[in-house]
Amino acid sequence: MPEGSILVVDDEQRQREVYRDIFLDEGYETVTAPSGEAALRLLAQKRFDLVLTDLNLAGMTGIELLTQILQTDPTVAIVLITGYPSIESAIDATKRGVYQYLEKPVDRSKLLEVVGDALGHLASLKQTIIGHSPAIREMVRMVMKVAPTAHTVLILGESGTGKELVAREIHKHSPRNQKPFLAVNCASLTETLLESELFGHEKGAFTDAYQQKKGLFERADHSTLFLDEIGDTSLAMQAKILRALQEREILRVGGTESIKVDVRIIAATNRNLDQLMQEGKFREDLYYRLKVIPIICPPLREHRDDIEELALHFMGKAGLASGRGVHSISEEALGALKAYRWPGNVRQLEWAIERAVVLGESDRVDLQDLPPEILQTAEEISSSEPAISAPQAGAARFTPVIPETTWEEHEKAKITEALQRTNGNITRAAQLLGMTFRTLQYRLEKFGIRKQ
Template sequence: MSRKSILVVDDEKSQREILEMILSGEGYDVTTASSGEAAMKFVEKRHFDLVLTDLKMTGMSGLDLLKELTDYDKSIIVVLLTAHGSVDSAVDALRLGAFDYLQKPYDSEKLLDTISRALQKLDTLDVEIISESAEMDKVKKMILKVAKSNSTVLIRGESGTGKELIARAIHKNSPRSNNIFQAVNCAAINENLLESELFGHEKGSFTGAVADKKGLFEIADGGTLFLDEIGELDISLQAKILRALQEKQIRRVGGTKEIEVDVRVVTATNRDLLKMTEDGRFREDLYYRLNVLAIDVPPLRDRATDVPLLMNYFIRKHTRNTKREIKIEKDAEKVLLEYGYPGNVRQLESAVERAILLCENDTITREDLPPEMLQQNGTGGSEVFKLPPGGVNFEDVEKSLITQAMERTDNNITRSAKLLGLTFRTLQYRLEKYGIKRESDGSDNESDEDE
């Protein structure tokens, strides 16, 4: 984490100097102000992680400052210094949202301990994102970083990886957390309705518009608007969203006046937006605007260390209001831990939930797990496909799998053959049969063949 910034407020010069010395000695980035009024001026100019203020000052008191600060930015942590005997006001301060108070004379160790406890609060997320993998640590760090800004965020990841949870975490950890978090799924509503949902409409602007209606941008004013599945947004609406992001103004359907909105927009998609821009299905300008702050959520199969943790978490979550103590038999646990989870965390959660419902004697066995999980495990890890009701064109499936394997391995025949469970020669034969050309022909050395 970056160096934390502290604003020290005291009307006594010697006090400011001592505090500055102690705190900068610990590596904090310290600024001092000689009054509450001066402190507010600093706060309006830049962000501070923590404000350490004296309680009794001429002019604005520490309590007044606390009130102004929490009105201005809910994420600032406030610690008060009180003279001996003013514990009552200190308790008031806690009620008003101060993190803690210290009585003077304080010793510097106690002071530093309080400050460090207060700042730790900043680094802990206020939404339960269960993980211990390095991959998710990176994601959590990004969440805390972007939460402080007002920029638009794009969350990318496969279905069920936790994109919405992350959007909520961004909001919860942002200065807007006391205002509304409004989610809208762009795929669930048709284009015309969605425009009026987002931007509102004026009475009579279309059949059915019987009264003026506020849109979600107006409703989320001061808060966060989560545009889920942004890749499904119709191209004409993309232009309107871009305009709202750029101008911070919207116009209701059928309206003429511009309405100012203060909304932080967070978006999510499981699509490859860059590819969509190449195909002309997603506006390039909107893509680049969204892509400035992007968070990539790794699929569950790429963070295996999170699986046992999530498994136990979901067991607790789904038995929370019961007295049940669920156990898992070893071979059922093995299946859960080794499965590939194409549906990611959501699939793990529903498997656990289902098993808790089905299991007898509070013990989860293999039989309580969904069949698709057992199939994969039972056939030595090779993919098992469900034959669709209408059947398939077998050669197309084969060709597509081979192409995917070659893409994934950068046209390495040996590794592709391994992925497909074929021998080098068999794969080579099929590549020729289907006319799938390797770009780097000849570079795949036959000597690393392990037949």
């Protein structure tokens, strides 16, 4: 049975009922609203995976509604329907984050195809890109928005933030996904090797060219090519990449005939391209050609609320790989993970959890299982806080390292403030905090916070 919750918004009762019956027949959880205002009231009480709305509503328009929805939760898929289509309204809707734009009368099979695709993409992304913070939700929204297109994408972020993962997800949800995703790290090869890898070479083009070789641009024809660390390429290489993008053709090393290619380029870098461009180290024309659609992978220190969910995910992976049944993480260990700055970002967190699972001796990750650099940070925080009580004889060196008042009181204060701001609405409070509804419910019970 299909999974996903749908909110149908239309000011015509008969049309609402038609859409509702179509979705209910397919097994989707479906709720209807007669106006944009009513839809927002429902969304304040419950999260929906997809909103199907008419563009021309009485009162609040469909555009105004989708704008407010995406400001609160960018991962909601929006499908817009109108009986008065125009190029301008379609372009405006697409720019604002609409997943699909359909004209009335809507064909049942087409409607179900669009809704199924949208919910399928969303479910797949949630399983791959872990986290519910505003920064991650915005990143997921951008992936959903650009994946169906052929546009060039530039992914920006520090090392270890998951740039290649995002690139693979874009390809996976694109029309090119029947062909293999190809990738190259531009910083790992010399210029000569990189040129041969990208564009191929003819037999005899250089000393070791014993036979003809197709480059990645040719092999990625009608597919996606990921150029990682493009900020580390030379100006000469940048010129060749630019030509391939502009002319949609390449020239093999030692070749004389141009070869047409249809390749979607996704580039990524951890460098500041604006600064490199100002220093004359990166071509301005290539910069703007690549930066058609930028996607930012935030550093882990900027979405610490996702650390618990990420740690549990990596713990499950490591447990399966090592055959160890590790099912939870202690509050002290979680506090230490949240305190650390993570220069290596999500990749470093995964390694830390894998190490803890493999080397630990119990069915949970404890503080002493974490790497030394994380323990050092925890110890420094502990030494800066007043002691709660003297440690008992035989207690572990770092217990308790993160005083309860440091972490729990801070988190309780954040949750209480969010509930006050939302008049006790748990769904909206969870969105403000970047938590799932269930996570917030667990925290409320744990801290003994009453719903206001």
